[in-house]
Amino acid sequence: xxxxxxxxxxxxxxxxxxxxxxxxxxxxxxxxxxxxxxxxxxxxxxxxxxxxxxxxxxxxxxxxxxxxxxxxxxxxxxxxxxxxxxxxxxxxxxxxxxxxxxxxxxxxxxxxxxxxxxxxx
Amino acid sequence: xxxxxxxxxxxxxxxxxxxxxxxxxxxxxxxxxxxxxxxxxxxxxxxxxxxxxxxxxxxxxxxxxxxxxxxxxxxxxxxxxxxxxxxxxxxxxxxxxxxxxxxxxxxx
Numbered sequence: 001x002x003x004x005x006x007x008x009x010x011x012x013x014x015x016x017x018x019x020x021x022x023x024x025x026x027x028x029x030x031x032x033x034x035x036x037x038x039x040x041x042x043x044x045x046x047x048x049x050x051x052x053x054x055x056x057x058x059x060x061x062x063x064x065x066x067x068x069x070x071x072x073x074x075x076x077x078x079x080x081x082x083x084x085x086x087x088x089x090x091x092x093x094x095x096x097x098x099x100x101x102x103x104x105x106x107x108x109x110x111x112x113x114x115x116x117x118x119x120x121x
Numbered sequence: 122x123x124x125x126x127x128x129x130x131x132x133x134x135x136x137x138x139x140x141x142x143x144x145x146x147x148x149x150x151x152x153x154x155x156x157x158x159x160x161x162x163x164x165x166x167x168x169x170x171x172x173x174x175x176x177x178x179x180x181x182x183x184x185x186x187x188x189x190x191x192x193x194x195x196x197x198x199x200x201x202x203x204x205x206x207x208x209x210x211x212x213x214x215x216x217x218x219x220x221x222x223x224x225x226x227x228x229x
Contacts, residue, residue: 036218038164046156046164046207048218059216095163104215105170107154111163 002027004096004112012090012119018083022096022112029054029072034099035079036108037070039092042116047092051099051106052079059103086119093117123147123212125221132227139195141224143208146189153191154209155184158223164207168193195226203228 008020022035029035036051050060052070060068069082083090093116097108125145133139143153153171156164166175168184171191181196195202208221 038220045223046158046209046220048220051218062217100169101152102215105152106211106215106218107152107166107169107209108156108164109166109169109175111165114163 002098002110004098004110006094006096006112006115008094008115008117010117012086012117013121014087014119015085018081018086018090018094018117018119020081020094020096020115020117021078022080024077024079024098027098028074029077029079030074034102034106035072036097036099036106037081038095038097038108038111040095040114041089041092049081049083049094088119091117091119123217123219125208125210125219127206127208127221127224129222130225130227132229133198134229135200136197139198139202139226141193141195141206141208141226142190143192143221144190145210145219145221147213148186148189148191148210150213151210151215153184153186155182155193156207156209158205158207167206198226198228200228202226 003025012018037049052058058070067084072079093114095114096112098110155168158164171186172184183194207223
C-alpha cells in the first residue's frame with residue numbers, strides 16, 4: 001500500500017521560498033501515476049497547487065503559476081514543491097497526494113498526513 | 122475561471138438522508154469526485170467518476186450526476202458521518218484540478 005510523507009521547514013519567513021518534499025513508499029514513482037500537491041489554509045477549503053509526472057512534466061494552478069515549481073527525484077522516490085515569495089496568505093497545511101486519472105480526469109486516491117507551514121517573521 | 126459551487130452547510134438528524142450538491146459548468150464533460158475530511162485528518166476519497174464508491178466506503182454513500190450538478194447522498198446518516206465534504210473535478214481539458222468550497226455536514 002502506498003504511503004506518502006511530507007517533510008520541510010516548520011516555519012518560513014515572508015518573501016522567502018517554501019520548499020517541501022514528499023517521500024513515497026510502497027510504490028515506485030517510476031512505475032507511473034502523477035503526483036500532486038494540495039493545500040488548506042487553517043479553517044478553509046482545499047486548493048490544488050500542481051501535479052507532476054516522473055518525466056518532469058507538470059501542470060500548475062494558474063493562480064500560482066509564477067510562484068510554483070514542481071520536480072521529481074525518481075532515484076529517491078520523492079517529489080517536491082517550491083513556492084516562492086511567500087506571504088502570510090500562504091500559511092496552510094500542505095498535502096502531497098497520488099493522482100489517478102492522468103491528465104484526463106485527475107483525482108487523488110492516497111494522501112500524506114499533511115504538514116502545517118506557517119509564514120511569519 | 123472554472124468554479125465548483127457547494128452549499129456551505131447541511132444539517133440532518135441521525136437516520137435521515139443527507140444530500141450535498143456541487144454545481145459547475147464543466148461537470149457534464151468531466152467526472153466529479155467526493156472527499157470526506159474529518160478534523161485533523163487528510164481528505165479521504167469516497168466517490169469517484171461521479172458514482173463509484175471507493176473500496177471500503179459504506180454503501181450508504183452514493184453519488185449521482187445530472188447535467189451541471191453532481192450530488193453526494195448519504196443515506197441513514199450516522200454521527201460518524203459528521204465531516205467536511207469536498208467535490209473535485211477538472212477543467213474540460215483535464216489539465217487543471219478544481220475543488221468545491223466544501224460543505225460542513227452536521228449531524229444534529
